[in-house]
Amino acid sequence: MSFWQWFWLTVQVFLFFSYLVVLIQIVTDLFRDKALSGLAKAVWVFFLVVVPLLTALVYLITRGTGMTQRQLQAQQEARATTEDYIRSVTGAQAAGPSPADQIATAKSLLDAGAIDAGEFARLKSAALAGVGPA
Numbered sequence: 001m002s003f004w005q006w007f008w009l010t011v012q013v014f015l016f017f018s019y020l021v022v023l024i025q026i027v028t029d030l031f032r033d034k035a036l037s038g039l040a041k042a043v044w045v046f047f048l049v050v051v052p053l054l055t056a057l058v059y060l061i062t063r064g065t066g067m068t069q070r071q072l073q074a075q076q077e078a079r080a081t082t083e084d085y086i087r088s089v090t091g092a093q094a095a096g097p098s099p100a101d102q103i104a105t106a107k108s109l110l111d112a113g114a115i116d117a118g119e120f121a122r123l124k125s126a127a128l129a130g131v132g133p134a
Contacts, residue, residue, distance in 0.1 A: 019056070023048065026059050029067045032074060102127035 001009075026048065030041050047055040060067075097105070106123035109115045115123070 019053075022056055022060070023052070025067070026056060029063070029070055032070050033066070099127040099130070 027045070030036065030044055033041075044055070044059065048059075103124050106115070106120050106127070110117065110120040
């Protein structure tokens with residue numbers, strides 16, 4: 001094979017994979033869209049199979065802006081779900097003051113004379129163990 005044949009083959013492979021990525025994005029967007037009826041989704045998929053290139057271009061022109069908005073919304077929902085999961089796993093540790101804050105509060109109480117050294121040691125060990133003050 002000559003250089004130009006290899007070059008043309010490389011261009012064709014690149015265009016084919018680019019087209020596949022676009023098709024995957026379109027099908028993903030179709031099923032992500034909650035406002036679109038099942039019949040409309042079926043019609044889009046049918047035309048993507050029958051006249052793929054033309055349908056993909058029409059879809060991108062007519063619904064391209066909505067694709068971006070739905071993608072951003074899906075990313076925000078995924079981020080919120082992840083953050084909720086992280087909060088639920090960390091639970092009580094994130095809800096209360098940190099051990100350093102608990103020790104600083106206990107130290108200020110010791111310096112003010114409100115508690116004795118034994119009580120300070122007990123509060124300090126409880127804070128380091130991750131148990132809230134009792």
